[in-house]
Amino acid sequence: xxxxxxxxxxxxxxxxxxxxxxxxxxxxxxxGRIDEVPERVQHVLRYVPAAVLAALVVPAVVTIEPxxxxxxxxxxxxxxxxxxIVAWKTEDVFWTIGIGMGALWAIRFGPGLVGI
Amino acid sequence: MSIRERLHPDLxxxxxxxxxxxxxxxxxxxxxxxxxxxxxxxxxEAVGMSIIVFAGASQLAAIDLIGSNxxxxxxxxxxxxxxxxxxxxxASIAPYxxxxxxxxxxxxxxxxxxxxxxMSIAEYTQNESRSRLWYYFGIGFTLWVVWQLGTIAGAVAGxxxxxxxxxDFALPLVFLALLVPAMKDxxxxxxxxVGGAVALIVVAVGVPLNLDLPIAAxxxxxxxxxxxxxxxxxx
Numbered sequence: 051x052x053x054x055x056x057x058x059x060x061x062x063x064x065x066x067x068x069x070x071x072x073x074x075x076x077x078x079x080x081x082g083r084i085d086e087v088p089e090r091v092q093h094v095l096r097y098v099p100a101a102v103l104a105a106l107v108v109p110a111v112v113t114i115e116p117x118x119x120x121x122x123x124x125x126x127x128x129x130x131x132x133x134x135i136v137a138w139k140t141e142d143v144f145w146t147i148g149i150g151m152g153a154l155w156a157i158r159f160g161p162g163l164v165g166i
Numbered sequence: 167m168s169i170r171e172r173l174h175p176d177l178x179x180x181x182x183x184x185x186x187x188x189x190x191x192x193x194x195x196x197x198x199x200x201x202x203x204x205x206x207x208x209x210x211e212a213v214g215m216s217i218i219v220f221a222g223a224s225q226l227a228a229i230d231l232i233g234s235n236x237x238x239x240x241x242x243x244x245x246x247x248x249x250x251x252x253x254x255x256x257a258s259i260a261p262y263x264x265x266x267x268x269x270x271x272x273x274x275x276x277x278x279x280x281x282x283x284x285m286s287i288a289e290y291t292q293n294e295s296r297s298r299l300w301y302y303f304g305i306g307f308t309l310w311v312v313w314q315l316g317t318i319a320g321a322v323a324g325x326x327x328x329x330x331x332x333x334d335f336a337l338p339l340v341f342l343a344l345l346v347p348a349m350k351d352x353x354x355x356x357x358x359x360v361g362g363a364v365a366l367i368v369v370a371v372g373v374p375l376n377l378d379l380p381i382a383a384x385x386x387x388x389x390x391x392x393x394x395x396x397x398x399x400x401x
Contacts, residue, residue: 052207053208053235054232056208058238059207059232060214062232063211063214063218065242066225066228066242066245067239068245069242069245069246070219070224070245070249071258073249073252073253074252074255074269074275075245075256075272075275076256077256077258078256078259078274078275081260081263092254094391095250096248096353096390097178097246097353097386097387097391098383098387099248099344099354100354100355100358100361100384100390101358101361101384101385101387101390102248103223103342103361104382104386105362105365105379105382106227106338106341106365107342107362108229108362108379109365109366109369126335130339133343134342134346137342138345138346140232141343143340144190144192145190146339146342147272147343149294150336150339151332151335151339155331156365160181
C-alpha cells in the first residue's frame with residue numbers, strides 16, 4: 051500500500067502524461083525541421099525494454115532466502131518460471147497471465163484442496 | 167444514409183484491424199486497474215492515469231513504484247525511460263502525417279502506441295490508397311476505448327478481490343510477457359540478464375533513495391551496448 055498522498059499521485063500522473071505526450075508529438079509536430087532520431091540514440095534505445103523490464107520482473111518475483119533451495123523453491127519463482135516458458139512459446143500476454151496465475155494458485159491452494 | 171455509410175470506409179477498416187489486438191491489451195488494461203487499486207490508488211486515479219498517460223508498460227511500472235513508495239523522480243523517470251521508444255515511432259510515422267493540420271496531428275499523436283504504429287506503417291507501405299488519417303485513427307481510437315474500459319473494469323473489480331488471490335502477481339507476469347520477446351538477440355538478452363541480476367543484488371544490498379531500478383536498468387543497457395560493440399570489433 052502506498053503512503054503517497056492524492057496530490058502526489060496526480061502530480062506523478064500529470065508529469066508522466068505530459069512527458070509521454072511530448073515524446074509522441076515530437077517528430078509528428080516538428081517534421082521537416084528534424085527528420086530522424088540520431089543513430090547513436092537509436093542504438094542505445096534498443097536495449098531499454100529488455101533491461102528495464104528485467105529490472106522490474108526479477109525483484110518482484112525473487113526474494114533472496116538464506117539457502118539456494120529456499121530461494122528457488124518459492125511459489126512465485128516456480129509460477130514465474132512456468133509463465134516465462136509460456137511467454138517464450140506463445141508470445142501472448144493473455145496466456146502468460148492465465149497460466150502464471152493458475153500455477154501460483156495451484157501451488158498455494160492445490161494441496162489444501164486435495165487434503166494434503 | 168446509415169451511420170455506417172457516413173463513416174469513412176478506412177475508419178471501419180482500422181477498427182476491424184484493431185480487433186485481434188484487443189485480446190492482447192484487454193488483460194493488460196484489467197491488470198492496470200486491479201494493481202492500481204491494490205497499490206492504494208483510488209478508482210479515479212487509476213482511470214485518470216489511463217486517460218492522461220495512455221501507455222501500458224509505463225503505467226504498470228509507475229503503479230508498481232508508487233505502491234512501494236519510491237520517490238517521485240524515480241517514478242516519473244522510469245515511466246519516461248520506458249516511453250522513450252515512442253520517439254522512434256513518432257519519427258517514423260511523421261512523414262505520413264505532414265499533410266494534416268497541427269490540430270489533427272495533435273490528436274493523432276495522443277493515440278500513438280506500439281500497436282497503432284506497427285499496424286499502420288505495415289498498411290501504409292502495402293496499400294497506397296488507404297487513408298493515412300482514418301485507418302490509423304480507427305486503430306488508435308479502438309485501442310484507446312478498450313484501454314479505458316478495461317482499466318475501469320479492473321479498478322472496480324480489483325477493489326473487491328481478497329488479498330490471498332495475489333492478483334498483484336499479474337503485474338510481473340505482464341512484464342515477463344513483454345520481456346521474453348524483447349530479448350531477441352545477444353545484445354538485448356545480455357541487457358535483460360544483467361538488468362535482472364543487478365536489480366536483485368541491489369535490492370538485497372539496499373541502496374538509498376530507491377535508486378535500485380535506475381541502477382539496474384542503466385547497468386543492463388550498458389552491458390548490452392558493450393557486448394554488441396565487442397562482438398562487432400572481433401568481426
